[in-house]
Amino acid sequence: MGLPGWLLKDEGYSPRPDADRFIDRSILSFLGLLSRGRYRDDASGQAMGLAPGPARLSPSAKLVFMLGLLLLVSLSRSSAFLALVATLLLVLLASQKPERIAAALKVASAVSLFTFLVLLPSILMRSGSRSPAIVAKVFISVATVRLAVTTNEWAQLTRALRRLGMSDLFILVLDIAMRYVHLLAEFALAMLYALRLRSVGRNGGKGSSLAGIAGTIFLKSKEMAEDMYAAMECRGFMGEYRGAKVRAHRSAARAWPDLAAFLALGLLGLAFLLLKGSP
Amino acid sequence: MIALEAVSFSYGGADVLSGIELSIPRGAAVAFLGPNGCGKSTLMKLLNGIVSPREGRYLFDGAEVSPQSLKAPAFAKSFHQRLGFLFQNSDTQLFCPLVQDEVAFGPRQMGLGEDEVESRVADCLALLGVAHLASRVPYHLSEGEKRRVALASVLALNPEVLVLDEPMNGLDPRMKRFLRGILAQLKAAGKTIICSTHDFAYVDGLFDTAVVISEEHRIARLGGFAEIVADEAFLLAHNVA
Numbered sequence: 001m002g003l004p005g006w007l008l009k010d011e012g013y014s015p016r017p018d019a020d021r022f023i024d025r026s027i028l029s030f031l032g033l034l035s036r037g038r039y040r041d042d043a044s045g046q047a048m049g050l051a052p053g054p055a056r057l058s059p060s061a062k063l064v065f066m067l068g069l070l071l072l073v074s075l076s077r078s079s080a081f082l083a084l085v086a087t088l089l090l091v092l093l094a095s096q097k098p099e100r101i102a103a104a105l106k107v108a109s110a111v112s113l114f115t116f117l118v119l120l121p122s123i124l125m126r127s128g129s130r131s132p133a134i135v136a137k138v139f140i141s142v143a144t145v146r147l148a149v150t151t152n153e154w155a156q157l158t159r160a161l162r163r164l165g166m167s168d169l170f171i172l173v174l175d176i177a178m179r180y181v182h183l184l185a186e187f188a189l190a191m192l193y194a195l196r197l198r199s200v201g202r203n204g205g206k207g208s209s210l211a212g213i214a215g216t217i218f219l220k221s222k223e224m225a226e227d228m229y230a231a232m233e234c235r236g237f238m239g240e241y242r243g244a245k246v247r248a249h250r251s252a253a254r255a256w257p258d259l260a261a262f263l264a265l266g267l268l269g270l271a272f273l274l275l276k277g278s279p
Numbered sequence: 280m281i282a283l284e285a286v287s288f289s290y291g292g293a294d295v296l297s298g299i300e301l302s303i304p305r306g307a308a309v310a311f312l313g314p315n316g317c318g319k320s321t322l323m324k325l326l327n328g329i330v331s332p333r334e335g336r337y338l339f340d341g342a343e344v345s346p347q348s349l350k351a352p353a354f355a356k357s358f359h360q361r362l363g364f365l366f367q368n369s370d371t372q373l374f375c376p377l378v379q380d381e382v383a384f385g386p387r388q389m390g391l392g393e394d395e396v397e398s399r400v401a402d403c404l405a406l407l408g409v410a411h412l413a414s415r416v417p418y419h420l421s422e423g424e425k426r427r428v429a430l431a432s433v434l435a436l437n438p439e440v441l442v443l444d445e446p447m448n449g450l451d452p453r454m455k456r457f458l459r460g461i462l463a464q465l466k467a468a469g470k471t472i473i474c475s476t477h478d479f480a481y482v483d484g485l486f487d488t489a490v491v492i493s494e495e496h497r498i499a500r501l502g503g504f505a506e507i508v509a510d511e512a513f514l515l516a517h518n519v520a
Contacts, residue, residue, distance in 0.1 A: 004402035008468050011437045015356035016390055190371035193329050200360040200436060201388035209384075212374035219418050220370065 016202050023199060026210070027192045059152050059160035061258035066148045068265045073140050078275040082136050085268065089143055100150055108143035112136075154178060169240065180224065188217050280305040280440070280471060281326065286335035288321055295321045297496045299335070305439070308462075308472040308485060310504055313492035314518035319475035320367060322492070323444040326473065327364045328355070360389065363438030367445045369425035373417035378409065378428050381417055385436040403431035407461065423454040430461070440471040447478040455481040479508050479520075491517055 057065070073085055093101050115138045116123075119131040149157070158171050191213045203209065229237075281303040288296040296318045303309055311319045324330045325337065328344050337344045339358060349355045366372045375381040382403050386396045404410040407427040412420060417428055426446065433441065443462075447455050459481050466472050466485065476482055486504040491513075493499035499517050500507060507513070514520035 001406055003406065003464050003468050004399075006399065006402070007434065007437055007465075009437075010439065011360065013357065013360050013389055015353055015360070017352060187371060190366065190368065191374055193324075194364075194366060194372040195374060197327060197329075197359050197364050198385050198432070198436065199388060200356045200385060201390055203388050208376075209374060212376060215376075216370070216374055216418055 013200070015200060023192060023196045027189065027196065031189065056257045057261050058255075058258050059156040060163045061261045062148050062152065063157070063160045063164060065261045065265055066144055069144055069268065070141055072268055072272045073137050073144075076137075076272060076276075077130075077133075078272075079133060079136075081272055081275040082133060082140065084271055084275070085140055086136065088264075088268075089140055089147075092147060093143070096147070096151075100147075103150060104143050104146040107146050108139050111142045112139040176228070180221065183224070184217055184221055187220055188213065191216065280307075280340055281473075282336075282338040283332075284336045284338070286325070286332040286337060288318070288325060288330060288333050290321070294496050296325070296332075299498060301490065301498070301501070303471065303473065303488075305471055306466075306469050307487060308466045309474070309488045309490060310482060310486040311473070311475040311490050311492060312477075312479075312507070312514075312519050313475075313499075314494055317492040317494055318496045319492055320444050323364070323442050323473075323475055326442050327362060328358060360385075360436050361438055362440045362442060363433035363436055365426075365430055365433055365441070365443040365446055367448060369422070369429040370418070372429040372432070373425060376416065377413070378404070378415050378417055378420075379413040381428055382431045382435050384432060389436070399435050403435045406434070407431045408457065422449045423451060426450060426454070426458070430458075434465075438470075440473065441465060443472070443474040443476075445475055445477065447476060447481055452481075459485060477519075483508075491519060493517055 069085065073082065076082060076085075093104060096104075112135050116131075116135045119134060123131045152160075154175075158175055161171055161174075162168065195209055195213065281301075283299050283301040286296060286299040287294065299322070311322060313319050321330065325332065328349050331337075331344075331346050339362070342348065342354070344358065349358070373381055375384055379400055382400045383396050386399050391399070400413075401410070404413055407430055409424060409427045409431065412424060412428065417425060420428065426449075430446075441462075446458060446462075450458065455478065462472055462474075462482075463485055472486070474482070474486070489500075489502065489504040489507040490498055491500045491507060494517070500513065511520060
């Protein structure tokens with residue numbers, strides 16, 4: 001079959017204006033997600049430019065310290081204790097690179113603001129409300145988790161979870177979920193590029209284009225999940241997974257930052273007990 | 280029509296393209312050859328404005344294509360209409376509920392009347408031999424059918440330049456011959472064809488020029504397609520054959 005006549009002529013098309021910044025915004029958010037993943041995957045502690053402090057701790061010690069701190073903060077009823085922990089957290093943050101400080105504070109502030117708005121009626125209606133303490137706890141918890149996560153590679157965190165006795169199957173599922181979020185984000189990004197390249201005029205159905213992309217990603221994720229399960233079955237997976245044994249890799253001489261962290265956690269525990277009765 | 284002036288691109292600190300100098304006149308048919316990871320796909324993306332040079336300039340019809348110029352909607356939309364891109368993975372290119380909607384997506388945005396849109400859709404589907412798939416869901420088609428629908432959706436915009444990233448990948452021999460025939464017709468109609476490929480056998484006689492990209496991400500050789508493809512020693516040395 002020969003080419004139709006219109007395909008042999010120059011189009012002489014001049015586009016009509018349309019507001020399609022939503023595509024660019026979506027592209028930017030997916031790029032952000034992908035670059036964050038790549039940032040952690042690529043880098044060793046040195047390459048990430050980590051400053052002294054949490055970066056020198058082993059991932060396991062960091063995880064134990066973080067979980068201990070979160071437990072103490074959630075149980076505490078003392079404003080003085082929260083102020084002490086917040087001060088410690090700010091000191092730890094201050095030893096980080098500016099972009100890492102910004103990232104931790106940005107997320108923690110956004111979540112705290114949302115919590116504050118939700119609790120606002122309680123704060124206004126009850127003078128003795130503990131809502132401000134809850135907002136402070138949320139801020140401390142989110143900033144602590146963010147700091148721990150951004151100063152580690154994903155693989156280091158999963159190894160640390162394994163050392164702490166977490167089930168291999170749980171870690172495998174977590175690991176696969178993270179990897180597939182990344183793969184699907186890459187796929188979504190390519191679809192958004194395709195949409196942008198063909199958005200050459202006024203698109204009356206922006207919502208349906210995005211819904212189409214979401215639907216395709218859903219189908220793709222289902223297909224990938226089925227393929228992966230089939231591949232696992234072909235390699236003998238019967239519902240149980242046993243990971244490689246994790247060996248301790250730190251010499252006693254290099255373990256002092258971990259010991260210092262455990263000591264600091266012990267001191268915080270003591271402060272928690274001493275300040276328990278404070279208002 | 281297309282000029283790359285000392286273009287370099289890096290990704291996460293690693294060079295992907297380095298010092299690319301190239302000029303492609305209107306109506307030319309250019310094949311980009313090179314081993315996996317040499318930067319061919321990135322170059323195809325760069326030509327479509329998906330990524331931008333870290334160094335150097337990319338000119339399309341005399342106008343610089345850059346993140347700044349693509350922020351102007353009129354320029355970006357006109358640029359994307361004039362330059363159509365067939366992605367390597369057709370799945371990423373198909374986002375409409377039905378094949379006919381997929382092909383009609385571009386013409387509708389261009390503001391063509393509904394009769395003209397329908398006529399273009401019918402022409403493109405017939406040209407690519409997928410008229411019988413008009414009411415099917417794109418995602419459930421075979422790889423070859425998806426590739427043909429994706430090409431139909433690009434052709435419906437009537438672009439002047441067609442950029443194809445490994446169009447023969449994953450296709451059976453008959454489909455490769457069919458695609459080669461369509462590209463030959465488009466070339467004869469005066470369209471500029473730019474294509475990255477590994478598959479010499481099925482594109483023989485289609486391209487005037489070949490550009491070989493080396494593993495160092497530079498242009499290793501630029502010349503007549505037939506002459507370069509005949510130089511087996513050179514192709515072996517550059518991991519192309």
